[in-house]
Amino acid sequence: MIRRELIKFAGGAATGLAFTPLPWRLLGDSAIWTQNWSWMPRTPRGEVGEKEANCTLCPAGCAVKVRTCGGTPIGVWPRGEAMCPAGFAGHTLPWHPLRLRQCLNRGRVSSLEEALEASRAAAEGGLAVLDMLPGRTASLLHRVHLSGIANARYIPAPQAEGGTARAMARLAAGSVQLSAELGRAKTVLSVSTPLLDGWAAPRRTAANRGFTLWQAESWRSRTMDLADSRLLIRPGSETALLLGLARQLLQTAGVERRARLLQGFDQLQAAIAHAAPAAAAERTGLSEDRIAALADALLRGQPSLVIADGDPLGGPLPEDARLAAAAVNVLLGAEAFSTRREPPVPKPWRCIECTRLEQVDNHSIGLLIIDEPAPGLALPWAAIAPKLKPEGALVVALTWNRASYARRADWLVPVPVYLESAADAPPPPDTGSWRIAVSPAVLNPPEGAIAAADFVARLAGAEPDSAARLEERQKLAGEEELEAAPAPAFTRILPAGTDGAQLAAAAAANLEGPPVAAHGWRQASVSPLLGKLWQEWDLRPAPGAVTSHPETLRGLGWHADSGARLESEAGQMQVLLEADPTAPSGIIALSAGPAYAQICEAAPNGAWRLKNPKVVRS
Amino acid sequence: MVSALDRAWIPRGVVRAPLTRFGLWVGLWLGVFAVGAYAMYLCLADGLFHTNMDNRYVFGLWIFLDLTVIALGAGAFFTGFLLYVLRKKELKAVINSAVVLGLICYSGAMVILAVDVGQPLRAWFTYWYPNAHSMLAEVTFCITCYLLVLCIEYVPILLKNRRLRGIGGYLVFEHELHKLMVVFALIGTLLSFFHQGSLGGLFGVLRGRPFAFREGFAIWPSTFFLFILSAIAAGPSFIALTTWLVEKISRRRLISAEAYDTLARISGKMLMLYVLMKSLDTLFWLNQTAPARGFPAHRFYEFGNFGGWTLFIEIVILGLLPGLALIHAPLRAKRPVLLAAALAACAGVTLNRFVLTIQTMALPTLPFDRLMSYWPSWQEFAAFGAVVAYGVLVYSFSFRYLTLFPQERELTRAELMQRSQEA
Amino acid sequence: MTRRATPGKAARYGMIIDLDRCNGCGACMIACAVENNVPPPDAKATPRTGLNWVRVFRVETATRPAFVPVMCMQCGDETPCVSVCPQNAVDVDPSTGVVGQIPERCLGCRYCMAACPYQARVFNWRDPQWPAGMEQALNPNVSARQRGTVEKCNFCHGRWHAAVEAAANEGKTGSVSYTPACVEACPAQAIEFGDLNDAAFAAKARAAGAFRLLEPLGTGPKVYYRTGRAEVRGAVSGLIEEAKNGQRS
Structure with a gap:
């Protein structure tokens, strides 16, 4: 029971x-x-507001509005103009997984005071500040503070200054800075430059670009995809194309007559002596007709503009290509170049002169301070290292992240990033109309972060006052009347001292090493969210992706592999090798991130190249 | 002690493997089950990223095999229908085995489905917020109800066990339940008809997927009816095959040749009907349905991996040929032919389910999209392996301790007598 | 199917995407993720498991490539995903015409994904995760979705809701005008957003050179595309005649 x-x-x-x-x-x-597991993130609560700002992640300085919730930025949206994809994720930069939040001394957590103390000691042996993003107010302040320190130098990162515009400045009368005015051009020839992909402000290239674009490049870049006319050239034949173009242009009576009056014409004649149409066609892989059509389009579609800057992360084009591009620009009248107005500087600020990296003697720097305020800035370490004293040189990186100079620098000092402190964007390369584009401080920087200019100020024994100084300059800019800058006058066609025959030889020279077309999207490392574009979709190549024709890969003995290491004499980086039968043969397209610069060396002609590269399976 | 208990539970008059051999067999499958259970745990605790399914292959190995297993498990309802409703007495020999197989197939499929959905804790939402338009809601209702019916049908088999029979109340309950079996067979048939059909309808209604979409009758696309037909064609073949397999493994004769013949004959007839309907449907779809939706038929078959050969193999080699072999009495009298044809029929249904799930996912719809391939992860294989292991274990225990084949005792006696005469 | 009633005139929101303007920069994809709290990719995510409510395809044509943003088409007729959902987690809002996905009710069976010819739906294969601290930067108007649920573009429901609230505060009801994130983000102004019940906008959607993806399927998408390039229409529209002749029939 x-x-x-x-x-x-x-x-x-x-x-x-x-x-x-x-x-x-x-x-x-x-x-x-099932809706509220503890690991589900809670969305923020608080009052939603909006702040006017400018995106200072790159020189474009786009006008934006920052949406905030309880004071924290929750989104960046365009203010009437256009923005690039990275701009939309810019507000997440403070939480980037690679963000540097503490002072590190060779990996050991340390303090700002210790870093300063070590720096003071090392500064005796010669101090230099390497500015990875020159042209900002902070850059000016470096020069102001360094004026108080004996034997101090300020070095702007070489590739940040716009290759073609700088080459053009050497041809103009007087000491001027120039800008390529995209907005003024009707026809643009871009040679291996990502003109529509991060080079210029999105607002000037995205919608209704007012110019016809010819893109000459040796692989299918994004700009190539979007160009009106595409010229697929052999790797390393940029100079040959430009010299061939110069020779074509000179066949037009008017062009030749004007050119004869300019200095350096004889050198140019020598340079193009071997650039007959057939030879140029042979070298570039284009047809003679195509080069003639290009010359014709540039002549008819005036004002026209030739840009041969190279890639921000793949490295600049060699000096000879820039000289040839400048010469072609002068032949075309160079109407789209304008004098860039010097930003107003408050009178009492005393700045030291800029020193070019190539002017710095080897073994002359005892303390190198690298100012790396934003993502996507790169310079081959191989170009910097020889300048350091062999014994006891100290490298201090004032940086936003734990990756790029972490292996090289003795000290990593965190700096505030975009939206964590008031900062301005450097002048854009694609226009001469100057404005000061400031991003305000919305968030608090991490404990222990210091603005780069304030670090240098403290080293010089001055008051750290970068925020106040920016305000001062901003105020001045508001008051100052903007005068129209006089149009530049070009008196030369090649810089003094250029050897035409050498230029011709450079055009004919073969590439050293494998034909690597490194291309990078500077903004790629702004936020992990941007991985949506390459990891979660295939709109862009992933950083580290190597694409090539199977034949080309086989010729090099490289095997398509998902996990591989690209090694050079300077270092190594992780790559993904992919064989693509539709890719142009004879070229290896490498999607470069800042890591790429670290395995390159800077050749004497200014281009970056890999020394004895090989691919190792990892 | 254990072996005495084991002996006490084994039905009278049959011979079973020694306990140690049975233990080894069980241990082996328990191992497979454990690996799969771990894989399922990973998917449930971490998320479905452990599988190789993705936003394109939203259905993978699991759904494909679920559909297959449910189609093959149709033998349970169809045999029940033939036996209890159409009074095909010769099928009494396999009905118990068919019910166990059906129970295994359906419960296994449910377990896999519970892992396959992203939020198993919300499974009851389908009852709470049902969408009457959804084929999947229909499938969920019918399968869960039918699983209940199968459980009820399993109870008498269980209660007929020699030890359980000893309990008086159980025997009465079993007897009463048995009298109701015709009702359950009818309910089971009705439910099965609907969910087999709805499983077909699942793909046939995808108007955005012209490869799968079919016109039909009222709210049911033609695949609704084709799935029913193909399932009841393959079901008896599957029972014949499994019975033969159990005979081989247990080294016993379990059913008479007539039972094999009846299963094969029914399977063959249904298969021929299915092949006819499937051919008509395919012709209509290739020439009418798909082109009308902007997809000329050749676009489905211009991809190397999925050429027109799939269609040919599915309909002719694994449909028409076994069908012909099974309806031709002299041919099916030969056991190897019968078994090969039954295997082909089951393979044909499997291929049909594969085409509808995997090929539908693989083919692009957007003109600028591409074909995609997929290979399951070890977790997917292991989880399915666990279900197979579960099935083998349930069947092995049922076979050892319950009477799955009523003819077995007679056949054993005859065999023993024959052997003693020979001796 | 759930019906929500909104007093006043109902809207039929739609988009017109100008393929001749789209330069494939991907700003829409990032802006969408920021607006709708879509997490950044996991280390193992791939284009096939990724969470993107809008995907920009690069389509090779006879001339230069075209870029085609594809998001949920908000199908108007016989919406393929709505009828298949076993538990009514997908509905069409009659006041906006927008196909809604209710993640809190989603079982994660993915049948709707199989039903969608545009593959506009994505599945949360794992728990959403943001780098430490980044959850502070989430949009407060949109809740994060759980693992094992399906999600997709809803024409920025959060923004629509805010616009409705703002209108209600001013005493207005019915159709409101607002801008989804991708439309605001597009630097090329390639995406136009509007109410297809508005005659002027509807006329634009029907203008020469406009088409919809896979139109013969009869799903009645409310996202229209426009291009002056016949080869792009041929490669993108899915119309057989277009593909053959490179001309609109």
């Missing part, structure tokens, strides 16, 4: 339970659990 009672009880209890709230409550709760 016991068993029967037990069964009866169990059955009754089960039936009764159905009439209690318990099972129903459990069902309901289970639905709520």
Whole structure:
């Protein structure tokens, strides 16, 4: 009977339970659990506001509005103009997984005071500040503070200054800075430059670009995809194309007549002596007609503009290509170049002169301070290292991240990033109309972060006051009347001292090493969210992706592999090798990130190249 | 002690493997089950990223095999229908085995489905917020209800066990339940008809997927009916095959040749009907349905991996040929032919389910999209392996301790007598 | 199917995407992720498991490539995903015409994904995760979705809701005008957003050179595309005649 009672009880209890709230409550709760697991992030609460700002992540300085919730930025949206994809994720930069939040001394957590102390000691042996993003107010302040330190130098990163515009400045009368005015051009020839992909402000290239674009490049870049006319040239034949173009242009009577009056014409004649149409066609892989059509388009579609800057992360084009591009620009009248106005500088600020990296003697720097305020800035370490004293040189990186100079620098000092402190963007390369584009401080920087200019100020024994100084300059800019800058006058066609024959030889020279077309999207490292474009979709090549024709890969003995290491004499980086039968053969397209610069060396002609590269399976 | 207990539970008059051999067999499958259970745990605790399914292959190995297993498990309802409703007495020899197979197939499929959905805790939402338009809601209702029916049908088999029979109340309950079996067979048939059909309808209604979409009758696309037909064609073949397999493994004769013949004959007839309907449907779809939706038929078959050969193999080699072999009495009398044809029929249904799930996912719809391939992860294989192991274990225990094949005792006696005469 | 009633005139929101303007920069994809709290990719994510509500395809044509943003088409007729959902987690809002996905009710069976010819739906294969601290920068108007649920573009439901609230505060009801994130983000102004019940906008959607993806399927998408390049229409529209002749029939 016991068993029967037990069964009866169990059955009754089960039936009764159905009439209690318990099972129903459990069902309901289970639905709520599945929505509110403890690991689900909670969205922020607080008052939603909006702040006017400018994106200072790159020189474009786009006008933006920052949406905030309880004071924290929750989004960046365009203010009337255009923005690039990275701009939309810019507000997440403070939480980047690679963000540097503490002072590190060779990997060991340290303090700002210790870093300063070590720097003071090392500064005796010669101090230099390498500015990875020159042209900002902070850059000016470096020069102001360094004027108080003996034997101090300020070095702007070489590739940040716009190759073609700088080459053009050497041809203009007087000492001027020039800008290539995209907005003024009707026809643009871009030679291996990502003109529509991060080179210029999105607002000037995205919608209704007012110019016809010819893109000459040796692989299918994004700009190539979008160009109106595409010239697929052989790797390393940029100079040959430009010299061939110069020769074509000179066949036009008017062009030749004007050119004869300019200095350096004889050198140019020497340079193009071997650039007959057939030779140029042979070298570039284009047809003679195509080069003639290009010359014709540039002549008819005036004002026209030739840009041969190279890639911000793949490295600049060689000096000879820039000289040839400048010469072609002068032949075309160079109407789209304007004098860039010097930003107003408050009178009492005393700045030291800029020193070019190539002017710095080897073994002359005892303390190198690298100012790396934003993502996507790169310079081959091989170009910097020889300048350091062999014994006891100290490298201090004032940087936003734990990756790029972490292996090289003795000290890593965190700096505030975009939206963590008031900062301005450097002048854009694609226009001469100057404005000061400031991003305000919306968030608090991490404990222990110091603005780069303030670090240098403290080293010089001055007050750290970069925020106040920016305000001062901003105020001045608001008051100052903007005068129209006089149009530049070009008196030369090649810089003094250029050897035409050498230029011709450079055009004919073969590439050293494998034909690597390194291309990078500077903004790629702004936020992990941007991985949506290459990891979660295939709109862009992933940083480290290597694409090539299977034949080309086979010729090099490289095997398509998902996990491989690209090694050079300077270092190594992780790559993904992919064989693509539709890719142009004879070229290896490498999607470069800042890591690429670290395995390159800077050739004497200014281009970056890999020394004895090989691919190793990892 | 254990072996005495084991002996006490084994039905009278049959011979079973020694306990140690049975233990080894069980241990082996328990191992497979454990690996799969771990894989399932990974998917449930971490998320479905452990599988190789993705936003394109939203259905993978699991759904494909679920559909297959449910199609093959159709033998349970169809045999029940033939036996209890159409009074095909010769099928009494396999009905118990068919019910166990059905139970295994359906419960296994449910377990896999519970892992396959992203939020298993919300499974009851389908009952709470049902969408009457959804084929999947229909499938969920019918399968869960039918699983209940199968459980009820399993109870008498369980209660007929030699030890359980000893309990008086159980025997009465079993007897009463048995009298109701015709009702359950009818309910089971109705439910099965609908969910087999709805499983076909699942793909046939995808109007955005012209490869799967079919016109149909009222709210049911033609795949609804084709799935029912193909399932009841393959079901008896599957029972014949499994019975033969159990005979081989247990080294016993379990059913008479007539039972094999009946299963094969029914399977063959249904298969021929299915092949006819499937061919008509395919012709209509290739020439009418798909082109009308902007997809000329050649676009489906211009991809190397999925050429027109799939269609040919599915309909002719794994449909028409086994069908012909099974309806031709002299041919199916040869056991190897019968088994090969039954295997081909099951393979044909498997291929059909594969085409509808995997090929539908693989083919691009956007003109600028591409074909994609997929290979399951070890977790997917292991989880399915666990379900197979579960099935083998349930069947092994049922076979050892319950009477799955009523003819077995007679056949064993005859065999023993024959052997003693020879001696 | 759940019906929500909104007093006043109902809207039929739609988009017109100018393929001749789109330069494939991907700003729409990032802006969408920021607006809708879509997490950044996991280390193992791939284009096939990734969470993107809008995907920009690079399509090779006879001339230069075209870039085609594809998001949920908000199908108007016989919406393929709505009828298949077993538990009514997908609905069409009659006041906006927008196909909604209710992640809290989603079982994660992915049947709707199989049903979608545009593959506009994505599945949360794992728990959403943001780098430490970044959850502070989430949009407060949109909740994060759970693992094991399906999600997709809803024409920025959060923004629509805010616009409705703002309008209600001013005493207005019915159709409101607002701008989804991708439309605001597009630097090329390639995406136009509007109410297809508005005659002027509807006329634009029907203008020469406009088409919809896979139109013969009869799903009635409310996202229209426009291009003056016949080869792009041929490669993108899915119309057989287009592909053959490179001309609109």
